[in-house]
Amino acid sequence: MPPIARWSFTALQQVLRRVETTYTAFFRRGRGFPRFRAASRYHAAAFRVGDGLSFRGSDRRLGIVGVPGAIKAVWHTAFPRGAKLVTAVVTRQGGNWYAVFSVEVEFGGERGVGDVGIDLELSALFATSDGHVEPAPCFERRAHKAQRRRQRALARCQRGSRRRAKVRARLAAGSARIARQRRDHAHKLSREWVARYGRIAFKDSNTAGLARSRLARSIHDASWRLLVDLTTYKTASAGAVVQLVDPRGTSQTCPACGAVAANPLSLRRHACACGSDLDRDAAAAQVVWDRAFGPGHGLRSPSVRVAA
Numbered sequence: 120m121p122p123i124a125r126w127s128f129t130a131l132q133q134v135l136r137r138v139e140t141t142y143t144a145f146f147r148r149g150r151g152f153p154r155f156r157a158a159s160r161y162h163a164a165a166f167r168v169g170d171g172l173s174f175r176g177s178d179r180r181l182g183i184v185g186v187p188g189a190i191k192a193v194w195h196t197a198f199p200r201g202a203k204l205v206t207a208v209v210t211r212q213g214g215n216w217y218a219v220f221s222v223e224v225e226f227g228g229e230r231g232v233g234d235v236g237i238d239l240e241l242s243a244l245f246a247t248s249d250g251h252v253e254p255a256p257c258f259e260r261r262a263h264k265a266q267r268r269r270q271r272a273l274a275r276c277q278r279g280s281r282r283r284a285k286v287r288a289r290l291a292a293g294s295a296r297i298a299r300q301r302r303d304h305a306h307k308l309s310r311e312w313v314a315r316y317g318r319i320a321f322k323d324s325n326t327a328g329l330a331r332s333r334l335a336r337s338i339h340d341a342s343w344r345l346l347v348d349l350t351t352y353k354t355a356s357a358g359a360v361v362q363l364v365d366p367r368g369t370s371q372t373c374p375a376c377g378a379v380a381a382n383p384l385s386l387r388r389h390a391c392a393c394g395s396d397l398d399r400d401a402a403a404a405q406v407v408w409d410r411a412f413g414p415g416h417g418l419r420s421p422s423v424r425v426a427a
């Protein structure tokens with residue numbers, strides 16, 4: 120038997136699909152030549168549903184080619200009504216197996232009405248132009264503390280030891296957990312916004328530039344790039360609009376009169392000579408709203424840039 124016939128054709132297709140995706144992405148980018156991936160880092164397999172992976176509706180079990188029997192699964196959510204299963208990715212994360220399905224479904228969600236400016240700030244997770252300020256989720260900080268502890272434990276382990284492999288698995292499980300919580304949170308928020316508003320404006324911020332600073336952790340926590348991305352794709356299917364505005368001076372401009380003043384980051388209130396007194400982030404969100412949808416107080420193109 121030739122060695123290649125020892126595996127199922129699906130397993131072989133997997134590898135080819137992966138190589139295809141990797142090289143397509145490489146040629147599109149034009150840089151970052153694909154690296155070899157060791158078997159120990161190969162954690163995901165993509166299937167077309169019905170081709171190597173099947174879903175049994177009667178008892179909601181999965182069938183995977185090469186795995187005997189029907190596999191029992193814990194379902195986190197039901198498939199939307201009338202959904203057509205397209206692909207499934209089976210991954211292994213920290214000793215657990217996950218199947219993620221992509222489905223084709225008629226979009227049934229309603230889009231909201233009205234406009235909103237949303238400022239994703241460092242100290243708070245976000246503020247909206249209608250005055251709502253939502254704090255950053257605390258799961259991140261708690262989880263990061265545990266991760267740092269595991270990292271120290273890993274550093275104490277002897278290289279190549281069995282103990283080290285165990286500690287590393289625990290560290291990986293922690294990272295996966297943080298990523299899942301963050302994504303889940305971002306999905307819920309963006310869903311809420313799209314259901315509530317028809318037009319949503321964000322600051323067009325350069326995350327890469329900010330993340331290098333010592334404020335990196337807070338930004339990471341809020342993970343607002345993810346929020347903008349998720350909101351953008353959700354608005355697209357809902358027929359709503361996302362608008363990105365010039366971020367310069369949003370926290371230095373008064374939303375009521377357009378006056379520009381340097382507000383140090385430590386100052387939590389926005390207080391202006393015109394009498395406007397607001398939460399700092401809510402004020403910035405109003406400026407974002409104004410730049411996107413407002414009549415403009417000359418705020419659309421800030422001519423003066425004041426250092427905070």
Ligand SMILES: [Zn+2]
Nearest residue numbers: 373376391393
């Ligand atoms: Zn003012």
